[in-house]
Amino acid sequence: MNDLFNELEEKIQYKFKNRNLLKIALTHSSYANEHNLENNERMEFLGDAVLELSVSKYLYNNDKHDEGILTKTRAKLVCEQALNIYASKFDFAKYIFLGHGEEATGGRTRKAIIADALEALLGAIFLDSDFNTVCNIVYELFIPYIDLALENKDYKSILQEKLQSEKRNIRYEIVSEEGMPNDKTFEAVVYMDDIIMGRGIGKSKKEAEMASAKNALEKEAR
Amino acid sequence: MNDLFNELEEKIQYKFKNRNLLKIALTHSSYANEHNLENNERMEFLGDAVLELSVSKYLYNNDKHDEGILTKTRAKLVCEQALNIYASKFDFAKYIFLGHGEEATGGRTRKAIIADALEALLGAIFLDSDFNTVCNIVYELFIPYIDLALENKDYKSILQEKLQSEKRNIRYEIVSEEGMPNDKTFEAVVYMDDIIMGRGIGKSKKEAEMASAKNALEKEAR
Numbered sequence: 001m002n003d004l005f006n007e008l009e010e011k012i013q014y015k016f017k018n019r020n021l022l023k024i025a026l027t028h029s030s031y032a033n034e035h036n037l038e039n040n041e042r043m044e045f046l047g048d049a050v051l052e053l054s055v056s057k058y059l060y061n062n063d064k065h066d067e068g069i070l071t072k073t074r075a076k077l078v079c080e081q082a083l084n085i086y087a088s089k090f091d092f093a094k095y096i097f098l099g100h101g102e103e104a105t106g107g108r109t110r111k112a113i114i115a116d117a118l119e120a121l122l123g124a125i126f127l128d129s130d131f132n133t134v135c136n137i138v139y140e141l142f143i144p145y146i147d148l149a150l151e152n153k154d155y156k157s158i159l160q161e162k163l164q165s166e167k168r169n170i171r172y173e174i175v176s177e178e179g180m181p182n183d184k185t186f187e188a189v190v191y192m193d194d195i196i197m198g199r200g201i202g203k204s205k206k207e208a209e210m211a212s213a214k215n216a217l218e219k220e221a222r
Numbered sequence: 223m224n225d226l227f228n229e230l231e232e233k234i235q236y237k238f239k240n241r242n243l244l245k246i247a248l249t250h251s252s253y254a255n256e257h258n259l260e261n262n263e264r265m266e267f268l269g270d271a272v273l274e275l276s277v278s279k280y281l282y283n284n285d286k287h288d289e290g291i292l293t294k295t296r297a298k299l300v301c302e303q304a305l306n307i308y309a310s311k312f313d314f315a316k317y318i319f320l321g322h323g324e325e326a327t328g329g330r331t332r333k334a335i336i337a338d339a340l341e342a343l344l345g346a347i348f349l350d351s352d353f354n355t356v357c358n359i360v361y362e363l364f365i366p367y368i369d370l371a372l373e374n375k376d377y378k379s380i381l382q383e384k385l386q387s388e389k390r391n392i393r394y395e396i397v398s399e400e401g402m403p404n405d406k407t408f409e410a411v412v413y414m415d416d417i418i419m420g421r422g423i424g425k426s427k428k429e430a431e432m433a434s435a436k437n438a439l440e441k442e443a444r
Binding site (some may be wrong): 027041042043044045046047048049050052053055056057059060066070071123127130131132202 | 263264265266267268270271272274275277278279281282288289292293296345348349352353354
């Protein structure tokens with residue numbers, strides 16, 4: 001168990017003073033019930049608010065949109081799906097303690113279990129240190145994907161606005177798809193009327209389209 | 223304007239390094255529009271998350287209920303109505319900058335305006351200092367009322383559980399009501415079957431009932 005803790009601490013670049021907090025954060029209720037331990041649900045309650053404030057601070061400082069847009073963007077960045085994206089980047093699911101039944105029925109791939117445990121991990125770091133420390137860890141672990149989400153939104157809307165004012169039509173097309181089912185790469189092109197304006201790749205169709213929009217804008221700027 | 227800022231800083235026991243942050247926090251969009259200034263809406267977005275984490279931390283440390291109950295209690299403690307209770311305790315509404323039209327149509331008593339500005343104030347303190355500082359201010363300003371909410375919930379549920387196990391019926395009755403419309407005091411009694419078990423007073427009917435439940439439990443304990 002200590003090896004797993006060391007490995008996880010190495011990945012998140014944080015060493016717990018009180019490892020019991022880390023253990024609780026990783027303890028799903030199914031494991032807690034089997035071993036008569038405290039589960040991670042109360043810590044998830046706390047971590048949820050830690051994540052919310054970390055992301056809010058980041059958006060306040062880096063996104064100049066009004067409050068309505070910020071609220072929508074925040075909801076997107078702290079939702080179950082987003083948490084699963086962040087978690088997948090450091091293979092977080094393997095560290096969760098699951099009961100036998102839950103393990104047997106695929107609990108380790110269940111999005112709610114993974115998202116809740118990741119929030120609990122943030123709650124545990126917060127209790128073990130302070131807000132600034134956990135906020136910086138959120139930024140280290142999540143920012144590349146937060147930036148992507150923000151960037152994507154900007155590039156698509158910028159391109160859309162730009163081309164609408166010129167009364168041109170745009171459409172996106174996925175032109176290739178490579179790799180294993182759980183690790184695909186897509187390539188997209190964006191057409192203006194019938195001319196290819198940009199190309200981009202990404203780990204999802206949407207990401208690839210966004211990258212192609214960015215590429216088109218970069219070409220325009222030159 | 224500086225006199226008002228000094229007075230507010232004195233009340234919240236926090237001196238801004240950057241008073242421009244305080245000014246933005248107090249600037250409602252109606253005033254911002256009239257004077258071409260930044261309004262407090264983005265800061266409210268941030269302050270909302272500051273309040274959420276402050277209250278979450280408090281509940282995590284002081285309320286041993288499970289996550290479902292904590293989530294419900296948190297929602298109650300950060301809602302518009304709760305924010306208006308906190309704000310009324312230090313006459314916060316008077317410090318908000320309102321446009322002429324908004325002022326003329328009663329904006330200074332509008333619950334949403336007051337709640338939003340109070341959240342923005344927390345956002346401003348957070349930006350000017352750090353999470354610990356603003357969290358302690360939340361505790362100083364709000365805790366007496368947070369505790370009341372928690373206490374109330376406990377007394378009512380404790381009495382309810384206690385009497386249900388004894389198969390007794392309870393009912394509450396408001397027996398008096400005194401004072402001006404905006405500053406009333408209520409008195410409640412709680413009956414077990416047809417016997418008065420406790421009496422209590424409060425600033426609302428609910429508060430009075432809660433106090434009577436507490437009184438009933440205290441009598442039981444003797």
